[in-house]
Amino acid sequence: MSTMTTYDAALLDEARRIGTSTLFEALGVQTSSVDPAIRPVWPGASVAGPAYPLECSPGDNLAIHIAMEKAPRGSILVVSAGGFVAGYWGEVLTVAAEAAGVAGLAIDGGVRDIAALAARRFPAFARGISMRGTIKASAPSVGQPISFAGTPVEAGDLVVADDDGVLIIPAARVQATLVKAQARADKEAGIMERLREGKTTLELLGLSQWRRA
Numbered sequence: 683m684s685t686m687t688t689y690d691a692a693l694l695d696e697a698r699r700i701g702t703s704t705l706f707e708a709l710g711v712q713t714s715s716v717d718p719a720i721r722p723v724w725p726g727a728s729v730a731g732p733a734y735p736l737e738c739s740p741g742d743n744l745a746i747h748i749a750m751e752k753a754p755r756g757s758i759l760v761v762s763a764g765g766f767v768a769g770y771w772g773e774v775l776t777v778a779a780e781a782a783g784v785a786g787l788a789i790d791g792g793v794r795d796i797a798a799l800a801a802r803r804f805p806a807f808a809r810g811i812s813m814r815g816t817i818k819a820s821a822p823s824v825g826q827p828i829s830f831a832g833t834p835v836e837a838g839d840l841v842v843a844d845d846d847g848v849l850i851i852p853a854a855r856v857q858a859t860l861v862k863a864q865a866r867a868d869k870e871a872g873i874m875e876r877l878r879e880g881k882t883t884l885e886l887l888g889l890s891q892w893r894r895a
Contacts, residue, residue, distance in 0.1 A: 722843070731757060741814075772793065
């Protein structure tokens with residue numbers, strides 16, 4: 683991964699533990715939150731790692747096959763397919779990804795073989811599910827910056843994805859975002875403890891003026 687940003691395992695574990703919602707609030711960039719229609723394809727999927735962006739033509743997954751040879755180990759493939767839902771990815775590419783060290787997939791398109799992806803616990807996030815296969819005829823871009831359903835993505839940006847959706851954190855803002863996110867998580871833990879002690883959210887969030895007489 684000499685040509686792109688690297689993240690150590692402890693940082694990636696911390697990002698997954700904190701979760702996308704808290705990280706998003708800490709980052710404060712609205713466009714970093716990917717279109718919420720792009721969802722995990724099996725419940726409980728989560729992953730964090732450096733982005734490897736690519737673009738597919740509608741119904742054509744050649745760029746994915748090329749990326750599988752080029753993406754550094756630990757990468758998450760971030761695939762712009764223009765929202766066209768077809769089976770760009772399935773069990774065969776999942777097995778190939780495991781062998782290549784590709785950590786996950788986020789695609790503005792479709793996947794298939796969902797039972798196999800779930801059984802293998804491969805983290806995949808997609809706009810939809812489709813049994814329809816794809817051709818292999820063109821590869822618009824591989825490894826270059828893309829717009830992922832409106833969210834800018836460059837190689838090495840940090841992708842964090844879980845049940846709440848997919849978040850892209852620009853590489854230059856990762857460390858500061860994690861520090862702020864941990865502070866938010868600690869504050870929320872304190873609030874929840876005081877709730878268990880009998881306080882209310884109106885009290886703890888400074889909203890007492892909204893109490894009804």
